[in-house]
Structure formats: C-alpha cells, structure tokens
Amino acid sequence: MAREIQRRTVIRTIGAAGTVALVGTAQAQDDDDEEIDEEPEPEEDGQILVWDAGGTGGTYYPLSGEFKTIVEEHTPHGLQVQSTGASVENVGSLAREEADFALIQNDINFFAYNGTGLEEFEDMPIETLRGVGSLYPETIHVVVEEGAGYESVEDLDGAAINTGDLGSGTQVNALQILESAGVEDFDEQNTDFATAADQLRDGDIDAAFIVGGWPVGAVEELATTADIDILEIGDELREELIEDVEFFAEDEIPADTYDGIDEDVETVSVQAMITTHEAVDEAIVEEVTAAIFDNTDDLSIKEEFIDVESSQDGMSIPLHPGAEAYFEEHEDVDLDDEDEPDDDEDPDDDDGEDDE
Template sequence: MSYDFNRRSFVKAAGITGIAGLAGCLGGEGGNTLSWHAGGTGGTYYPLSGNFKTIAEENTDYSLQVESTGASVENVSNLNREEADFALIQNDIAYFAVNGTGIEQLQGEGMDNIRGVATLYPETIHVITQADSGIESVEDLGDATVNTGAPGSGTQVNALQILETAGITEDDFNEQNADFETAADQIRDGDIDAAFVVAGWPAGSIEDLATTNDISLVEISGDLRDDIRAEAEWFANDTVPAGTYDGIDSDVETVSVQAMIATHDGVEDEVVEAITAAIFDHTDDLDYKTDFISADSAQDGMPIDLHPGAKAYFG
C-alpha cells in the first residue's frame, strides 16, 4: 500500500543531509575508512553502531566513521548519493526508497542503487506521556502537542501513519519535531503532551527520562493495531515487557518495524562481505539487542535486494 502524506515537514526533510559530507566514503574507490550513518544519540542505532565499529575494527582492515544523523529517511538519501557506505534504516523506509513510494520525498523514481545487508531487530513504537497526562489511547492525542520525531526520520513517518489510522489529521494536533533526547526533555518539562520514539527497547532516552519522571506508555492494541497492520503490512505486533523502564509495571502492547543494515551498489563486494562477516561472526560481542541479532534471522523481513557481498556471506 502506498501512503501519500502531504506534510510540510516532509518537504523540508528532503533537503536534510546532516554531516554526511564529512565522511570519507569508500564508494568503490578504495581506502580503509568507511562512513556508517546511524541515528540520534538517544536511540538504539547510535550505540549499536558503536558496537559494530569496535567489532569491524578488531576483525577487519577497515575502520568505521559513525555519524549521528536524523536516521532512516535521511540515511537512505545519503546512501543514494553515495555519501555513506553503510547505514541503519527501517525496513519500511528501505522499501519506500527503492520503490519510489510511501512518503512524499521518496515518491517518484526509486533509489535503485540501495542494497540490503541484513535485518537486525524489531524497532518498537513507543508513545510516551507523563503518568498524570490523562492520555490513555492514541485517539486521545487529538488536540494534543505531540513530538512525532525528527523531521524526515522513520519515527515521523510511522507516527503520522499511526495517527492517521487513528483518525487524527494534521489539523487535529500540534506537531513538534525533534530527536529522542529533545523529546524526552520536552516531556520532562511539560512542553509537549506525548512523544513517539521508534527504537529497540530499552531506548536510552526513555530510560533516562523514567529515572527522573513518572511516565506512561500508551498502548497500541485491539482494533487500532489490527487496522494499522491491515493498512501497512510492514508493521508487526510487539510488546514492551514490564520492567523495561522504571514505573512501567505491566506489559505494553504496541507495534514495531524492523531495523536493518543497508549499503549501496558502489561499495565493493569484498568490503561488504568483510563487514558483514565481522558483525555476524561476532554477535556475542554485542551489547545491544543480543536476543535478536543473529545470522539465522538476518534475512527475515528483508524488503530489498541484497548486496552481492552480503549474499556471498549468507549464501
């Protein structure tokens, strides 16, 4: 299904390039420094990328230059322009980018040079509020001030999809856009009513917030969850387990997308194979999402063609 969101923030996001230009991209021309684009420092992409950097540098001849970015939508554009060699993105955004569909700045001609490497773990949709906010369902976000994520991020895409499915249009709420850490500060200070964070649990920004403030996670369940999954097949059922964050004493039902590693077809096959082998031969060295990341599941939910270097490793 193709979504057609006409949001001014999406138009703005198309021009976002972050600090990608600083990276020394391999792009098939040799060299040992590879540009790896992650996400905001308050999510899971950035610290996990730090793990990948350590593993790659201990087990290959390559070094990874990890960049903090606006995450998925920004990252696919950087890959398409060959301003990054590798990036972490959501599987739905990968599909949108390659097929030229889904959201406004990705519609049209597909980014046909982007290739998959591996899928990693579920990226859980968290909807956070203060515990005394009175917000108990997504439908309660009408008339609220909501941070839907950084402009152009996969978080923003998912938030707007979910809100629209719940019957909440752009005229019904006040949209704010910022990264996870800023969103946590906004919740803490009472500047917003709720925030979407799309990250593997536990997300650092939410952990930190929950140590200083009483928070609540809004469930996405029942008919709404069924409708979300019917309209967007890349969503899966998910649960934030009780105890994941301070004050969250019961399981919270929600949905998730899948995190994945992507690259582009200008990166040499042997480079992609070496980095892939290093990561998936040493998953025991990871500190994050260790229950999910493995070679056995690394093609589950892969929405785009594999890079030949990844294909050589996974067979």
C-alpha cells in the same frame, strides 16, 4: 490547530525541514570520541571494503568497529570504517558506489528506494540499494501522563500530541500510526524529545511520540520525575501497520525498563540495518553476511538483538543475492519474496502505504 490526515498521502505532506533529525534517532555526534584508526589489512585474495557508519558518538560507529574485527577475522577482506552523518548521507554514498556497505535505518532505505517520503528522494528512486540484514530496533514509544484517561492510541483523537521534530523520521512514524488508528483530529506539536518530555511533564501536551532503542534517556528522565504510561500499539493496529508499511516490525518494551511501567508494552519499531548496493560482488556480500551473523556472540553492542532469526524483521528493500544465498541456508529465516518491492514496480501503483 487540529489537522486531518489523508490515508496514503501522509508521507507526502511532510517536507524536509527536519531532515537532519531523521538521520538516526541514536546517531548523536561527538567529535571528541575515539575514532577507529586501524588500517584495513586484506589478505592476498581479499579486498578493501568501504563501510559507512555514523557519528563517532552514536551506536552505528562503534558497532561498525566490532563488525570490522569480525569481518577481518573471518574473511580475507579488510573493512575501512568511515564516520558519517549516518542514514541519509550513507544512502548517497551507496548510490554513488563510494561505499560498499553502510548502516541505514530501514525507513530511510524505504524512502530512498521508492523515491518518496523526503524531498531529497521525491521522484528520484535509488533502486540500486540492496538489503543485507536488520540489526536492532529503534522502538516507538507513545508516552502519556498516568491517569489521563488514555488507554490506547485510538483514544488520542482530539488530544495535543507531540509527533517529534518537524520533518523528522519520528514525525513520519507518528503520523502513520495515528492515521492507521483512525486519529484524524489532534493538535500537533513538533519539538525534540527532551522538549516533548518537558511539555508532557508540564501538562502542555497529552501525548508524545519518542523513537529510539530502549531505554531512551528522555523517557527515563521523565519517568523519574513524573508518573507516566506508555500506550500499547495493540494487536489489530500493530498487524495493520506491519501489513501496510514495509519498514515496521513487532517490538516490545520490557516491564521495568522505565520507573512505573511494570508490564511489557507491545509496540512497533523501525530497524537499524546493514545495506549495500547491487554492484557489490555476490560472493563478497555472502562472505560478509556469514561472518557477521555466524559470529554475533563476539558482539558487545546491541548483541541481545542481533541474530539470524530477526535478520529480516522490517526488511524494506530487496535483499542482495549474496545475503539471500546465506539466509536461504537457515530454516528459521522467513524470506518472503512476495513482500519485497519489485524493481520495476511503481510504488504509487501499490495498495499499501506510500511511506515510514
């Protein structure tokens, strides 16, 4: 059934039926994977800092293990890395001050800070959340069959589109992009990525939104068995999205990432990011931030993305003063205070979008 999208209300139309799906597109669970069992060993003047990661089979957990090594080598503090259900669960831990740091997608941070977007956060803003730095992109793919006649997202009016699991972060991303592109009437389908790929291969849908760090397995597999194209989110639409929605950032899928895609594809992404809360000591946050971003060469996971220059891409909540003190010393970091949410500002009074 075709549906019509109303600007600035798209996020509020989505319930929490698929909340589990937006815990993180890269946060697969696998209880058999090895857990980080090293006990934190702070120096005499250091503290044990609790760091919430994600499932042991996803990206957040092993990356947090590398952060633990770096922080313990370059600061007096010890990191206690905890396996969790990732973004949504981690917001709760920070809100209760049970954790000092956590990895959380920037759209989930935005929802929680502004008290919107998800039923769990609706009208209950968690204004104590503070940003540290963005890490790597979860890239938005708009996949279509090659030769189907779609040249841009704007061409999808009237199409059958899989926007991701119902209530998921992918669905939120997709509806925001379609709204901004002026695509008002379409037949919406809601499934996981693998099923969406099957639907596209079988001709049951015209387009699928798939979100994840490239290469995404579902898209890789589809590209080996079918001729596909990935639609660009072009300059004008991309600029509008980034201006209106705090958690989107510019991104690009490089040529040859997928079979048959021989040119770079301009798009947008949400970001995995380090988050803390306002009660964590400013000096500690500055020390941890410096340790990580001064030593990104020691990383082996997503190391091609994590650096000082991109550390504020898609920053969706106010920076912690400790992180701000560190980044102010770097001329290649753009700290745009005017774009940060104000602690006393009602997000519904803003002219921007209510959402991720």
